[in-house]
Amino acid sequence: MNYLDLFPSSSREKPRFMALAAAVLAQAQDLIAVTEAINAAFSVGEAAGVQLDTLGEFFSIPRQYGWNDQTYREYIAKKLNIWRWNGTNEMVSEVLASQPGARMTDNGDGTVTVTAGGVYPVPAGIRAITV
Numbered sequence: 017m018n019y020l021d022l023f024p025s026s027s028r029e030k031p032r033f034m035a036l037a038a039a040v041l042a043q044a045q046d047l048i049a050v051t052e053a054i055n056a057a058f059s060v061g062e063a064a065g066v067q068l069d070t071l072g073e074f075f076s077i078p079r080q081y082g083w084n085d086q087t088y089r090e091y092i093a094k095k096l097n098i099w100r101w102n103g104t105n106e107m108v109s110e111v112l113a114s115q116p117g118a119r120m121t122d123n124g125d126g127t128v129t130v131t132a133g134g135v136y137p138v139p140a141g142i143r144a145i146t147v
Contacts (some may be wrong), residue, residue, distance in 0.1 A: 060092050068092075 112118040
């Protein structure tokens with residue numbers, strides 16, 4: 017968006033004022049661009065290579081031998097999703113929904129059967145049978 021167009025015509029007729037406004041607004045636009053770049057660099061969904069490894073180490077989730085960036089990114093995302101789990105059954109469904117093919121079945125005897133890709137939450141006090 018060109019913020020200079022928002023100035024009234026009385027201001028736009030003053031070239032020195034408009035040059036000052038353009039310089040100040042350019043700094044703000046540069047700051048916005050830098051902020052967006054930093055956000056992308058520290059996003060699990062955007063990071064790659066060494067940056068992704070650094071994020072994984074920050075979260076104490078090391079890369080396994082042979083994992084490409086996409087596999088590692090998905091694993092980190094699944095772990096982070098589990099860490100935000102609050103222990104309720106309602107949120108188990110949300111966490112498992114983020115993992116394709118994952119599901120949990122209550123066996124009605126204090127156990128649950130979980131079909132997942134290796135990363136899943138289990139409520140405290142419940143014995144999990146993985147399939």
